[in-house]
Amino acid sequence: MIAWIVVTTLVAVAPVAAWIYFRRFEVMRPPIGVFDWHDVVFMLVAIVVVPVAYLALPRAVVGTVLCLLALNIFWFGFEPVLRFRPLIWLAAIGLVAVDLVVSLTVRAGASWVLAVNDFALVVLAVCVTNVLVQSGMRARDLAFLVSGLAVYDVIATTYLGFMGDLLRRLATLPFAPLVAWRDGGQWLALGLGDLLMVVLAPLVLRKAFGRTAGIVSAVTSVAAVAGMLAALRLGWFSRPIPAMVVLGPLLLPQYAWWRLRLGPERRTWEYLEIEAPVRRVTREAVESTRERPLLRRGALRRGTATAAIERR
Amino acid sequence: MIETVPAQLRYVCSLAFGTRLHTRSLDRLVTALVDAREEFGAVGRDAAEALRGPVLDDTARREVQIRRFRKQAELAARTPYYGRVFAELGIEPRKLRWADLEALPPTPKEMLKADPDAFVPAGARPAFRALTTGTTGIPTTVYFSRAEFEATVVLGAISVLLARQVEPGDVVQLSVSSRALFPVMLAAQIAARVGAVVYQAGFVDPGHALALLAEKRSLPGHRPRANVLSTTPSYFGSLVERGAELGYRPRDFGVERIVLGGEIATQGLRDRATRLFGEVEYVEPYAATEIFGTGALTCLSGHLHFPVPPGLVEVVSLDGRREAEPGEPGTLVVTPFAPYRTTTVVLRYDTADVVRVPAEPPTCELSTIPATSHVLGKLARSIPHSGGWTFQRDVAEALETLEEVPLPARFGMRADRADGVAVEVVAREDDARTRRRVAAALERSVPLRGLRVVTDPASLEDPVLLRTDLREHSFSDFGTARLRPAEEAVPA
Numbered sequence: 087m088i089a090w091i092v093v094t095t096l097v098a099v100a101p102v103a104a105w106i107y108f109r110r111f112e113v114m115r116p117p118i119g120v121f122d123w124h125d126v127v128f129m130l131v132a133i134v135v136v137p138v139a140y141l142a143l144p145r146a147v148v149g150t151v152l153c154l155l156a157l158n159i160f161w162f163g164f165e166p167v168l169r170f171r172p173l174i175w176l177a178a179i180g181l182v183a184v185d186l187v188v189s190l191t192v193r194a195g196a197s198w199v200l201a202v203n204d205f206a207l208v209v210l211a212v213c214v215t216n217v218l219v220q221s222g223m224r225a226r227d228l229a230f231l232v233s234g235l236a237v238y239d240v241i242a243t244t245y246l247g248f249m250g251d252l253l254r255r256l257a258t259l260p261f262a263p264l265v266a267w268r269d270g271g272q273w274l275a276l277g278l279g280d281l282l283m284v285v286l287a288p289l290v291l292r293k294a295f296g297r298t299a300g301i302v303s304a305v306t307s308v309a310a311v312a313g314m315l316a317a318l319r320l321g322w323f324s325r326p327i328p329a330m331v332v333l334g335p336l337l338l339p340q341y342a343w344w345r346l347r348l349g350p351e352r353r354t355w356e357y358l359e360i361e362a363p364v365r366r367v368t369r370e371a372v373e374s375t376r377e378r379p380l381l382r383r384g385a386l387r388r389g390t391a392t393a394a395i396e397r398r
Numbered sequence: 399m400i401e402t403v404p405a406q407l408r409y410v411c412s413l414a415f416g417t418r419l420h421t422r423s424l425d426r427l428v429t430a431l432v433d434a435r436e437e438f439g440a441v442g443r444d445a446a447e448a449l450r451g452p453v454l455d456d457t458a459r460r461e462v463q464i465r466r467f468r469k470q471a472e473l474a475a476r477t478p479y480y481g482r483v484f485a486e487l488g489i490e491p492r493k494l495r496w497a498d499l500e501a502l503p504p505t506p507k508e509m510l511k512a513d514p515d516a517f518v519p520a521g522a523r524p525a526f527r528a529l530t531t532g533t534t535g536i537p538t539t540v541y542f543s544r545a546e547f548e549a550t551v552v553l554g555a556i557s558v559l560l561a562r563q564v565e566p567g568d569v570v571q572l573s574v575s576s577r578a579l580f581p582v583m584l585a586a587q588i589a590a591r592v593g594a595v596v597y598q599a600g601f602v603d604p605g606h607a608l609a610l611l612a613e614k615r616s617l618p619g620h621r622p623r624a625n626v627l628s629t630t631p632s633y634f635g636s637l638v639e640r641g642a643e644l645g646y647r648p649r650d651f652g653v654e655r656i657v658l659g660g661e662i663a664t665q666g667l668r669d670r671a672t673r674l675f676g677e678v679e680y681v682e683p684y685a686a687t688e689i690f691g692t693g694a695l696t697c698l699s700g701h702l703h704f705p706v707p708p709g710l711v712e713v714v715s716l717d718g719r720r721e722a723e724p725g726e727p728g729t730l731v732v733t734p735f736a737p738y739r740t741t742t743v744v745l746r747y748d749t750a751d752v753v754r755v756p757a758e759p760p761t762c763e764l765s766t767i768p769a770t771s772h773v774l775g776k777l778a779r780s781i782p783h784s785g786g787w788t789f790q791r792d793v794a795e796a797l798e799t800l801e802e803v804p805l806p807a808r809f810g811m812r813a814d815r816a817d818g819v820a821v822e823v824v825a826r827e828d829d830a831r832t833r834r835r836v837a838a839a840l841e842r843s844v845p846l847r848g849l850r851v852v853t854d855p856a857s858l859e860d861p862v863l864l865r866t867d868l869r870e871h872s873f874s875d876f877g878t879a880r881l882r883p884a885e886e887a888v889p890a
Contacts, residue, residue, distance in 0.1 A: 116399055116402075117444035118402050118427060118430045118431060118434065119399040119402040119431075119434060120399075120430070120433040120436075120437045122399065122433065124399070124400050124401040125399050125400050128400045221399060222433075222438065257522035285587070316849065353436060353438075353439075354435070354437050354438050355438055355440075358439075391717050
């Protein structure tokens with residue numbers, strides 16, 4: 087029961103945190119281009135290829151890659167929050183170091199290891215999803231992505247049992263991609279990929295179709311995950327459940343419904359003009375405060391998105 | 399997003415090694431910029447920095463420039479003209495150093511005019527012959543290949559998107575000479591690639607051009623009226639003058655941006671245009687057919703900024719002997735580099751356009767890009783005197799602020815004795831008040847030694863030529879047909 091509560095709570099906290107971050111902070115985005123179907127295809131290819139590489143490469147190499155990836159993602163996620171480069175590096179390296187040290191020094195499966203890793207994964211999910219959605223990811227692209235992932239999950243998790251092998255190999259490495267807890271010798275876990283979808287969908291739907299669409303998506307996804315975790319805990323399933331097989335079909339009707347009901351999805355600039363977030367930390371605010379000495383940075387300035395400012 | 403990475407890398411490699419520009423990659427970058435604008439409402443400032451490449455310090459910039467000059471000189475050595483020049487001077491293009499570069503005499507316009515074919519290297523594939531409409535006599539010829547044309551279109555599209563000169567959904571009126579077919583083709587293709595609607599109005603009667611600007615349309619996804627006007631300052635002056643006569647007001651137009659090029663645009667012209675078009679944004683790029691590809695951007699402080707990759711831009715002192723010092727005027731001597739220019743190859747081309755080197759390093763938003771002042775005039779029209787030089791801009795700026803002088807200002811200028819300048823100008827009236835006002839305005843910037851005020855442009859003895867006089871006619875001008883209202887039935 088405790089494991090179910092811990093994992094479900096983490097899964098519920100992640101979209102809320104990402105939502106608050108999305109409304110409050112503007113991340114650095116690539117200077118040219120928008121997240122589009124090319125990126126979805128690239129992601130799907132990476133999702134197929136990278137796990138194979140993780141299985142083939144030595145564990146030390148995989149661990150190093152995971153740490154570097156996490157460091158990179160933390161840097162981008164912390165950048166608009168902390169703004170001052172030494173602080174950003176300190177926080178990003180600090181979090182990576184804690185996860186690394188704990189996973190190397192503490193017994194595998196200990197509560198400390200799980201707690202630190204779970205926390206790091208939730209932060210990671212908040213950062214990654216915000217980078218994706220603030221790079222212009224559209225609900226259409228998300229629908230395309232979840233469809234591909236649902237098919238992949240069935241093949242990789244159910245038929246090939248490939249995902250189980252992968253998770254076993256990565257489980258004791260730093261940044262093991264599992265939000266997990268152990269209770270009475272039994273594990274309960276959700277894969278990082280599934281957590282990312284739970285967090286990403288509400289943000290994309292909020293941007294595309296508004297607050298209600300985002301909340302509906304968050305509630306249904308978290309409820310679905312909670313249900314799947316409960317089913318596992320109750321022993322209704324003896325093998326891992328391919329979560330995307332549930333999350334994908336939940337999301338596609340939502341996209342279709344909002345698309346039919348509200349018409350074409352909104353673009354980022356429309357979202358920012360219609361639902362201008364108050365006290366949003368824009369790129370302009372980040373850049374200007376970064377130029378001042380740390381002790382005299384002062385309070386964040388009110389503002390709206392840079393793009394919206396530029397349009398005026 | 400991911401698909402722009404190889405396109406950006408390819409572009410950077412083309413710039414670094416001078417290899418041919420890959421049009422499809424550049425086109426992908428245009429699509430990415432259009433997409434970003436559609437998603438975020440604007441192209442980020444970082445995009446310009448990403449595509450312009452890293453900021454170089456002086457040493458690195460000189461190193462890059464000499465390397466690229468060397469490569470261009472190797473190409474030039476395959477042209478009859480530079481083959482001869484290098485043989486005479488004993489220059490080995492592959493081993494060229496800065497000292498050799500500085501010793502290479504600037505290529506005068508007359509040479510290109512006299513034998514344009516001598517500037518085309520063996521192996522080039524010329525497809526278009528661009529003739530200047532120049533105000534300096536016989537047109538100059540520059541050849542371009544299809545590849546150059548296609549690459550210039552996409553590079554131009556990137557440039558206008560970054561500078562927000564033309565955006566998707568805009569309606570662009572080109573009021574430029576229809577004889578300048580190559581620039582018109584380029585401008586039209588660029589605007590269309592960006593997603594704007596573009597039409598060439600030409601140098602028709604200003605009343606006709608104003609009617610086109612005021613015309614309301616209902617094209618889906620586009621502005622209801624022309625919102626971008628691209629023209630020359632003198633024709634723009636004609637529009638302002640005629641617009642006032644016809645009683646047009648800003649509410650009759652939807653113009654947001656006016657692109658002025660090819661001549662000197664004065665503050666007086668912009669101020670007087672406010673009454674006709676209201677507050678609009680002015681864009682004044684610098685470009686010329688002979689040095690196509692090596693244009694300049696303008697900053698808010700009024701500098702011309704020449705990006706490093708497309709070519710080497712030097713400011714040579716007016717005596718032609720050395721590099722101009724900070725604060726000193728000089729002529730622009732330009733070498734367009736491959737891959738921007740590979741068909742008509744010119745090295746150290748003397749544009750004869752006079753600019754001033756900024757006295758202090760610029761602190762504007764484009765301060766990392768080498769800068770000069772706006773063009774002050776043509777060297778042939780510039781007048782030396784004991785107090786320095788008087789340029790066409792000095793006189794035009796003074797005259798176009800005056801209501802007594804119809805737009806565009808028509809004037810002539812010549813040296814008067816050793817210490818000053820005599821000016822002749824067309825004014826609305828030739829009375830004492832007008833003469834006093836004109837003299838007072840000129841004396842602020844010109845050592846005026848003589849003034850002749852006339853009311854008939856034909857009375858000017860040696861007028862500065864204006865592009866607005868390259869007027870194009872329509873049937874209505876000849877009285878053989880009249881513009882017919884749309885609702886009037888056409889007789890069978």
